[in-house]
Amino acid sequence: MIIDLPRFIAAERPSWTELETTLDRLQAQPDRQLALDEAQRFHLLYQKVSADLGRIATFASEPELRRYLEALTARAYAEIHETRERGRRFRPARWFFAEFPRVFRRHVGAFHVSWIITLVGVLFGGFAVMLDDEAKEAVMPAMFANHLGDPAKRVAAEESSAGDRGAGGHSTFASQLMVNNIGVSIKAVALGLTYGLGTIVLLFYNGVILGLVAIDYVLAGQSVFLAGWLLPHGVIESPAILIAGQCGLVLGKALIGHGDRAPLTARLRAIGPDLATLIGGVAVMLVWAGLVESFLSQYHQPVIPYAVKIAFGCVELAVLSWFLGSGRAKDGAPGAEEVRA
Amino acid sequence: MNSELRIRTPEGIAFAYQLAGPVARCMSWSIDLVVVLVLGMTVNTVLAKFGIISPDLASALMTVSYFVITIAYGVCTEWVWRGQTVGKRIMRLRVMDAQGLRLQFHQILMRNLLRFADLLPGCYLVGGAAMVLSRRAQRLGDLAANTVVVHIAKHAEPDLDQLLAGKFNSFRQFPHLEARLRQRATPDEARLALQALVRRDHLEPEARVRLFGELAAHFKTLVAFPPDAVESLPAEQYLRNVVETIFRPRTGVEGKVGAVPAEAV
Known part of the structure; x- marks a missing residue:
């Protein structure tokens, strides 16, 4: 022709x-x-x-x-031929308050695995410090060198220091905390590419450090100081790291594909938007945790009574639990998927 | 590692994208690294001015800004420029969906965040190994995000005016046979003939005579021009006539179509 x-x-x-x-x-x-x-x-x-x-x-x-x-x-x-939803206009409030908790609940099984691994690490770290005085020096990274000494002495020093301890450096400290913690979260997600093994190791190691520090303070009789120091920021920071671990485990599970007959590309395509949502939510949580740790957690009694700090931490934990779990009943409702970005 | 990504639509249309190799991607990444460093230093210089008002705030903003620039640079540029960063633009590379579908924001975010795993244990060793071993030259971040990086081919057409200038084409007397030649010659055959002429001076005289003879003989089997028009033609001139006939812009054709949309190639 x-x-x-x-x-x-x-x-x-x-x-x-x-x-x-x-x-x-x-x-x-x-x-x-x-x-x-x-x-x-x-x-x-x-x-x-x-x-x-x-x-x-x-x-x-x-x-x-x-x-x-x-x-x-x-x-x-x-x-x-694009079967995924067209990108909608990004609405930050709806994304954070509706989409993020919904995606969290969709993969809540991986979150449970995440906290169980961390708990095993906490127990390991706790037993290690109870059984071996040198465990702290052996395991603790350099950035936590200030926790190597006697907890009772540190508490005494913290409580006796007068005035604004971090005067002139709160913002810098907060920014360093945010950058470090978000970096750790990104690592936790990226290590999911090792079929989840890297994420498991990171979560376990994180738990070990937490266990070492916590049990060390408890054994030294400083439980109230510990709660007042860790709770205000820890109730947000730790779940954020656990959610990052959740992301890594979801990624690892998609790579392994156990029980899922879809091809690898389809499995990864299916979880992509969820991982992006979760890691975005984690970043927001860690910004808040960084601000609280720098501007509140570093003040101790008598500047701020421990009861106030512990109460603040408990309120945060209650709000976070409600925030992440409150829409559970609606998840199966018709139209729930429409909110996905 | 394949050099091409072939996509065949249900309508039977096939496209081929040339996959970007490790060297081109490494150069692109190096350029982006320089851009990030310059950007970071520039922002830090500006933020340092805030130190007069609050040294603490300035220091905090500098810490956060460098971190944000490092991560957001790749995400933002690839989203706004549809799969390209400064380095990729210079190296003529583009990120695209591995199935040829629309590139989505979460794909860009994931491939940039998961870069950490590719960087391990240093100097992109894991990512580089994954690219070499992958069928589609994908690093781990690309595998997880289902993306590929393709080379945007630059189809520079040779200057036919220069190549064929001043030569009389005896085929023009037979427009119906010219049309038949254009219809019967495949794109590969046409390009082969063109390349033979373009590289004429790089060929040994004997090899050139043999090559042109074989090509002319082949094109003679496609369309038989009247003997009196071609019998005295040397093989090289016959080939020039063929190329001129196939590639010559015709009245009413040139300038009729739009430019190839950049985001689709």
Whole structure:
């Protein structure tokens, strides 16, 4: 078949232009939904352009035209065959208050595994410090060197220091805490790529450090100081790290694919939006935890009574529990999935 | 590791994207590293001015800003520029969905956050090994995000005016046979003939005569021009006529189509 090229282009060009315009519009307005007649027209144009490309594909003499039609068809293909939801306008409040807890609950099994691994680490660290005085020096990283001494002496020093202990450095300290903790969370997620093993090791090690410090203070009779010091920021920081571990475990589970017959790419495609939501929520939680740790946790009795700090921590924990678990009844309700970004 | 990512649509149309290799990606990453460092230093210089008001606040903002720039640079540029960073633009690379579908924000976020695993134990060793072993040249972050990095081919057409200038094409007397030649020659055959002419001066004289002879003989089997028009033509001139016939822009065709959309190639 010989094509009269000028006539072919003249006849088909309006369709190409219309398809290109539609694609540009969809690209410019990602949250725009096509009406039924628009969608039908869009599909018809895609088929026409595909057919035109099929006709021109064997023509050696029109490489530019072929590339143009190939590119146009590729763009339309990406829109037509995309089964995931179109990106909606990002609404931060709805994302954090509705989407984040819903995704957390969707993968709550991995969260349970996450805290169990951490708890095993806490118990290990606790027993280690009870049985071996040198355990702290052996396990504690350099950044926690201030916890290597006698807890009772540290408490006495903290309580006797007058005035604003961190004066002039609260913001810097808060920023360092945020950066460090968010970095650890990203590592916990990324290590999920080791089929979850790296995440498990990180959670366990995190638990060991927590256990070492906590039991050391308890054994020294400083339980009230410990609660007043850790609770205000720890009730947010620790769950945030656990949720990051949850992400890593979800990723590891998708890679292993046990009990899921979908191909690897489909499994990873399915969890991608959830992982992004969870890690975003973790970042927000850790910003709050960093601010609390720097501006509140570092003040001790008599500046701020321990009862106030412990009460503050308990209130935070109650709010967090309500926040993450309150919509459980709605999760199965019709339309719940629509809120997904 | 394949060099191409082939996508076949249900309508029977196939596309091929050239996958980016480790060297091109390494160079792109190096450029991005420099951009991040310059950006970080610039922001820090500006934030340092706040030190006059509050040294603590300035120090905090500097700590946070560098961290944010390190992570957000890749995410933001790839989202705004549809899969490209500064380094990728310079190296003509693009991140795209591994199935050719729309690149989504969460894919960009995940491939950038999971970079940490690719960097282990240092110098991108894990990521580099994963790329070499992967069928689609994917690092671990790409595997998890279901993305690939492709090379945006630059199709520079040779200057035909320069190549064929001043030569009379005896085929023009037979427009119906020219049309048949254009229709019967495949894209690969046409490109082969073109490349033979473009590289003419790089060929040994004997090899050139043999190559042009074989190519001319092949094209003669596609379309038979009248003997009086071609019998005195040397093989090289016959090939020039073929190339001129196939690639010559015709009235009413040139300038009719739009530019190839950048985000789709």
